[in-house]
Amino acid sequence: MNHVASLGFRTDLMLRCLGGSQVSDRGSHLVVRTPENPGYWWGNFLLLRERPGTGEWPGWVAEFEREFPGADHIALGLDGVDGAVPDPEGAAALGLEVVADAVLTATELIPPAPADLLIRPLESSDDWHSMALLRLSLEESSADGHTEFVHRKAAEYRQMTQAGHGAWFGAFIDGEMRCGAGLFTDGSGVARFQNVETHPAYRRRGLASTLVHRLGEWGLSRLDAETLVIVADPGYHAIGMYRSLGFQDAEHKIQAQRPPSG
Numbered sequence: 001m002n003h004v005a006s007l008g009f010r011t012d013l014m015l016r017c018l019g020g021s022q023v024s025d026r027g028s029h030l031v032v033r034t035p036e037n038p039g040y041w042w043g044n045f046l047l048l049r050e051r052p053g054t055g056e057w058p059g060w061v062a063e064f065e066r067e068f069p070g071a072d073h074i075a076l077g078l079d080g081v082d083g084a085v086p087d088p089e090g091a092a093a094l095g096l097e098v099v100a101d102a103v104l105t106a107t108e109l110i111p112p113a114p115a116d117l118l119i120r121p122l123e124s125s126d127d128w129h130s131m132a133l134l135r136l137s138l139e140e141s142s143a144d145g146h147t148e149f150v151h152r153k154a155a156e157y158r159q160m161t162q163a164g165h166g167a168w169f170g171a172f173i174d175g176e177m178r179c180g181a182g183l184f185t186d187g188s189g190v191a192r193f194q195n196v197e198t199h200p201a202y203r204r205r206g207l208a209s210t211l212v213h214r215l216g217e218w219g220l221s222r223l224d225a226e227t228l229v230i231v232a233d234p235g236y237h238a239i240g241m242y243r244s245l246g247f248q249d250a251e252h253k254i255q256a257q258r259p260p261s262g
Contacts, residue, residue: 004030006079008103008253009047011192011229015184016043018165019156031067037156039149041257044068045075051086052078057094057256072260083252096256102234104247105227109216112245115206118172119214121161122180128158130177131168138197157182157194166191166223169215171207179207183219183228191225196238209241216245 004010013023016032021043024031028050034043046064064074074096078086083100085091091098122128132154136147161167166184170177179202182194193215198208212230219225230247232239243249 004047004079006081006103006253007105007190007229007251008101008231009077009079011190012042012077013047014186014188014190015192015194018160018163018184018186019043020159029063033068037149037152038071039145040153041073041075041259042077042255044071044073045077047077047079049079051080051084052090054087055090057087057090057096061094061096074256074258076256078254078256080254081251083254085254091256095258097258098254098256100234101231101253101255102239102249103251103253104230104232104239104242105250106216106230106245106247107227108220108246109213109228110244110246112209112213113206115210117207117210119169119211120172122158122168122170127170127177128154128168131157131170131180134177134180134197134199135195137199160184167215167218169211169218171211173202178202179211181208181211181215183215183223183225185219185223185225187224189224189226191219191223191228193228193230196230208238209245212242213245 017023021032021034030047032045034040037043052060060076061074064076085098088098122131132150135150157168166182168180168182171179179198181196183191185191196208196212216228219228230242231253232242
């Protein structure tokens with residue numbers, strides 16, 4: 001995916017391909033499809049090579065609807081690295097939420113304060129079921145099909161680990177998974193974190209920092225990764241934890257989305 005400028009989207013596409021998604025090049029944009037999980041917004045999206053100019057958002061929404069006629073959502077990625085949002089008024093008029101996430105990278109990690117935790121890779125079906133339950137406990141979505149979506153994503157990540165593309169680590173307290181994250185690569189030397197999540201009742205205890213450090217060190221040695229990539233909300237407190245572990249801001253990643261109505 002070297003023709004994509006954004007490291008954030010390059011690693012998104014890497015993950016999608018590892019997970020079995022289809023990527024089609026239309027010249028002006030890429031079409032990413034995940035037929036096995038149609039409710040996955042960012043598994044079914046367009047990646048635009050150029051930022052939309054003033055008045056061009058309606059055309060791209062129409063193009064999305066042409067490519068995904070049965071979709072309830074709209075998902076448009078914008079290639080680039082500077083975080084500039086084009087024609088925000090035009091996007092808002094169409095009900096599009098434009099999100100600028102921070103993309104951070106690290107080539108080595110700083111150990112956090114020691115924490116007495118059992119951290120290990122997920123292996124059994126019960127482990128992966130616990131991973132899905134943790135996600136569901138965090139999101140609390142009542143949207144139709146959300147539970148099915150979460151379990152399909154867990155199955156996809158499990159298949160990726162079984163294929164040797166990475167691992168999902170969990171932090172366990174009294175036998176229960178209270179924090180988790182994944183790390184995957186296509187062997188290119190770049191590895192991307194996925195879904196660093198901590199149960200709300202167990203936050204501020206060092207679970208996430210310890211797990212990210214342990215998983216990152218595992219990726220640098222066992223996956224032969226040279227660069228670790230993580231994407232974060234720049235306004236959320238977790239980004240400070242990533243920076244404390246040695247991650248540095250590299251770019252911004254722009255996504256425009258509209259959730260299903262109703």
